[in-house]
Amino acid sequence: MTAGTGGARRTTLADVATRAGVDRSVISRVLSGDPRLLIREETRQRVLDAVRDLGYRPNVAARTLRTRRTGTLGLLIPDYANPVYAEIIKGAEAAAAERDCVLLTGSANAATELNSYLDLLGQGRVDGLLLAGELTSRAVLDGLTADGLPWLLVNRTLRGEARHVVLDDERAAALAVEHLVGLGHTEIAHLAGPNGADTARRRNRGYRAAMRAHGLTARLDWTTRGDYTADGGYRAMLEILDARGRPTAVFVANLASAIGALHALRSRGVAAPAQMSVIAVHDLPLAEHLSPALTTVRMPLRELGRRGVELLAEVGPEEAVREVVTGPMQVVPRESTAPPPDLQERM
Amino acid sequence: MTAGTGGARRTTLADVATRAGVDRSVISRVLSGDPRLLIREETRQRVLDAVRDLGYRPNVAARTLRTRRTGTLGLLIPDYANPVYAEIIKGAEAAAAERDCVLLTGSANAATELNSYLDLLGQGRVDGLLLAGELTSRAVLDGLTADGLPWLLVNRTLRGEARHVVLDDERAAALAVEHLVGLGHTEIAHLAGPNGADTARRRNRGYRAAMRAHGLTARLDWTTRGDYTADGGYRAMLEILDARGRPTAVFVANLASAIGALHALRSRGVAAPAQMSVIAVHDLPLAEHLSPALTTVRMPLRELGRRGVELLAEVGPEEAVREVVTGPMQVVPRESTAPPPDLQERM
DNA sequence: CTGAAAGCGCTTACAG
DNA sequence: CTGAAAGCGCTTACAG
Structure with missing residues (x-):
């Protein structure tokens, strides 16, 4: 056998028709379930048997050419x-x-x-x-x-x-902020996604709206911009740490950025969550195994x-x-979020 | 305009032929670059112009039906x-x-x-x-x-x-073992992949061959089986830690497993790399941001x-x-591998 | 109840 | 140098 199709000619409608002793059009209509087809049960069985015996499968190109689908x-x-x-x-x-x-x-x-x-x-x-x-x-x-x-x-x-x-990226951001507020945080930064990303803009908007709703200030120098990668998250977290004053928590726009953010915290000796709580959008099995295990917002992707x-x-x-x-969206609490230092001291 | 195709009839070969004033077959042969086509340069230009003006693109289904490709x-x-x-x-x-x-x-x-x-x-x-x-x-x-x-x-x-x-999974394993041996390790465990995985079998084989080649013993209870996930790596690393005696290094079959393995080491208070070096197959940007940053073998995927x-x-x-x-394959040294404890003490 | 025919849009061997 | 024709394998409106 020569190289090429590597097999015999494929079974076509004509083959099935011959085998079943009917016209090709009958086969086609049986297989497509044409409701206007009137057919004796016994003929239909013959057709189905022939299709099965020959292992017939419609040629996609021919069907597409004809139906435009x-x-x-x-x-x-x-x-x-x-x-x-x-x-x-x-x-x-x-x-x-x-x-x-x-x-x-x-x-x-x-x-x-x-x-x-x-x-x-x-x-x-x-x-x-x-x-x-x-x-x-x-x-x-x-x-x-x-x-x-x-x-x-x-x-x-x-x-x-x-x-x-x-x-609902706004809502994801709101859930994250509410989780942090619920723990007692008021100084909450935002490690945002890239400017060009529509999701990043909406998470940012949701963050600001949620802060406002809780009577909190979203300080401009506490919103830094990553690019949805670990490298970008690392750099953006350093920027937050270099700002005047230090927030007690950060809402990170995606999980990859959060991996870099955790790295940045370690490299500056800032303990998470003791000195800085971290919560990020998107949940993955990986989050469980980070250090500390990352609190996330699970999204219905x-x-x-x-x-x-x-x-x-x-x-x-x-x-x-x-x-x-509006699928299931919820905070998955792990180790990376805790009450802020001042509250911890009081406990 | 009604919903449906959402536009006018598509341009076909016939439209282009009419516009260029030639037969459809000429268009087809010009576009497919038929070497046996003899055509005046001026006609060819007319054809090309018509194709461009009408924005003609061949119908994939028709072409497939005809050519069987x-x-x-x-x-x-x-x-x-x-x-x-x-x-x-x-x-x-x-x-x-x-x-x-x-x-x-x-x-x-x-x-x-x-x-x-x-x-x-x-x-x-x-x-x-x-x-x-x-x-x-x-x-x-x-x-x-x-x-x-x-x-x-x-x-x-x-x-x-x-x-x-x-x-070349055997070679990847050999590179990993050689890296560890080069640091002075002799007690090297293997966190393997799942039994069903062909790559896991070959990395395991490569590990054993490399150990033998260096005159080292691949202790059976120091080879545990993960499933290429972080969860599986976590469990398999715990098994190694629970074995009699403790290796000074572990060669992990893939990166996801290594993330779980690092987690297991933390949870048992085993410092990496001070008490346990870790090297894994597959390099990703993520590896840089783990704690400790993970030494890997980069594969030509x-x-x-x-x-x-x-x-x-x-x-x-x-x-x-x-x-x-045989693409580029190399060890990417990061923080997770270092000389074994006994050698460190002597330094 | 079932069959015959047209045609989707191409490509290619062949005719001139 | 260019055109006419056949045919890839389907589906569907129509004829009986």
Whole structure:
């Protein structure tokens, strides 16, 4: 046998039709469950038997060419290494599988990469596109719309666009602040995410709103900006430690930053939680094993991915979608948060 | 405009042909760079202009139906949350893009999931399949072969199969042991990976071979088994600490396990590296920020993904492939390894 | 109840 | 140098 397809010709509808002694169209309609098909039970059995015996599976390309539906949804993320996206992918994949759809995940972390990825996707490779991460521009979205390709922003919004599904980042920030306030903290800093990140802006906004709601001051020099990486979190935590006065707690915008922040505290000899409580957005098994074990806010990321697929599949491409996923969101208390030093002394 | 395709009919070859005033076949041959096409430069320009003006992009389904090539390769991984696979995916994606191929990544962590994923993939969705992780059985591979779908195991081998690309896990283990021996250690334990994992078996084998090569004893009760997670590493490290006598160093089979192992050492009050050196396979930015910063062996994971795609695309499906990727592999020394206590005292 | 036909948009061997 | 034709494997409206 020569290299190449490595096997015999695939079974087609014609093969099944011959075997079952009916027309190809009958097979097709039986398999697609056509409700307008009238067929004798005995014929239907013959068809099903033939399909099973020959191991027939429809040719995807032929079906797509005919129906203009690929049964594939695309998901574009900036970085596979970010566990946040891993969770989103899992939820999206599960939802896609439930609708007999394949999920085609790709990564792009620069505008040029994104464009070449869209080129690669070509015409008619996917029925719709979920766009996570920050690099999507208005121009790209307009291009997709012009191509007739439905899209939906996931975990981000874009000014003037009304096609997105996000988490309640404001509420996550509020939960974190309330946890700290509940422990007695009043001097609470914020290690924020990058300026370009929509989630970072909303967590920052949520932090400020929650501080205000508790009559606390969100000091400007106690809000420093990381970039959602451990390295960035390390640097941003040092900035907070170098500010005039020292907060007793810090709300960190994501888990990777918090790992760097804990490192910065160790390197300056600041004990956590004795001298500084730390709470971060996103819960992962890892958090349990850090030193100290990290208090987190668990976010419904899987649910976010799931809803992305559902909305993309169900809502017409011209309709507005502005959904905030309200899955389980809660503080997971571990060792990194405790009452502030002054309260501890009194105990 | 109604919901649905959300736009006008897509541009087809016929539209371009009309615009350029030539037959459809000419457009097709110009675009595919048919070497047997004789065409006047001026006609070729007209064709190219028409393609550009109309923004023509070939319909993937029609092309696939005709050529039997999808331009898509599949990659099946067990878990998106594992950063090892994130790196493999990145390498594979880059190599696929270079060959104008799309990479369709999917996850399955149980045999039933795998089968339903393959069903979902259907017939003719991908030109070949890369299989990473442990769950692939002989039966699945035979099924793929029967379907005429080329496949390649990535980061694992399977007895009796000769279609795989792997890393040199034995060498990684040897590098780790040599690093420890170079620091003066002779009592070296091994926190292994799960029994089912091919990489774990090879790292274990490499550890034993390297110990032997240095005239050292690999004590059986100093080899404990984790499961490549932080939780498993925590438990397996406790087992080592509970053994008779205590090693001065431990070679950990992967980074997630090492995070748990460091936690176990802290919880027992064993100082690292003063009382116990730790080195683990796989380097990630995270390692720098652990406490202590973790010494690792950096593995060429991206290169592994890249070679997987290259080999799948280039080697005929009937040919044997047994490749060991020889990318950059090196010890990245950080704080978690140091000379053993007895040597330190003498210094 | 079942079959025959058209056509989705390409590519390619062949005709001129 | 360029065009006409066949056919990849489906689905679906229609004919009987």
